[in-house]
Amino acid sequence: MKSLSIEELKLKADDIRQDIIKMLEAAGSGHSAGPLGLADIFTALYFDILKHDPKKPDWDERDILLLSNGHTVPVLYAALAESGYLPVSELVTLRKFGSRLQGHPERLRLPGLETTSGPLGSGLSQACGMALAMRMDKIMHRWIYVVMGDGELNEGNVWEAAMLASKYKLSNIIGIIDRNNIQIDGPTETVMPLEDLKAKWEAFGWHVIEIDGNDIEAVIDAAAMARAIVEKPIVIIAHTVPGMGVDFMEYDFHWHGIPPDHEQAKLALKELRTLRGKIESEAD
Ligand SMILES: [Mg+2]
16 A cells, blocks of 8 residues: 555544544444544554555455454444445445444454454454464464553453463564543543553563554554564553544543534534644645
8 A cells, every 4th residue: 555644644534533423423323432532543554554455355464453442443444444445435324224334343244354343352362363373374474453442451351361462472463552541431540440551561561652642653653663572462552532633522431432413523524624624734
């Protein structure tokens, strides 16, 4: 895939955010805050970091992207559509009966989906299985990226997988934690405190990189750094703003699991179009 400039990537992230708003409004249900906060990470992944080919979704040299926090799938569908796996016009079928775009990803419905997800906490275990299988086949040049929510880390099996990945030095696993500090019932530190999160992963034997997950350049740099580590599995703690780009959604956990109505979507799209204009004028 041809590489894009940082300005082009920022515009792509804005497109993805607009797609997310349109999809969720049309669906009338779904999750807003997480997908908007993850738009920069998914832009970096699909338009720079991942080795993949939308024309050959099953290419056996591709990198693997696992969306463990499956409820944030609108951002994945939008990134897949913007990179050519499906028509952008299909995005508004999100959550409709018979649609390929279910509310949580179903692997067999849509090319480009590597796993079915939704039950939280499974992605890292699946990554461990894939990494061990690749090692048996002597494949060392493919990376497995696992996106996880921070609230998802409440699930005990994440930490079982963390121990196993460390034991077997599965250094082709790169975890990305969406550290947006919210989960469905409130702030993460109120529901089940996660800090000191960096120290926890380090204690489990992981190499930790901490970044601003809404800075596309920082995401790309962190992934490059992660690929250079060979002794340990790597986790990127990506600090993001939930609802990023839409003022009335930012930082508010109530937007974790609800969609915008028609008026709210209009407001959100207006704000995102203004942001788009700003990015364009800064690039001139
Ligand atoms: Mg969260």
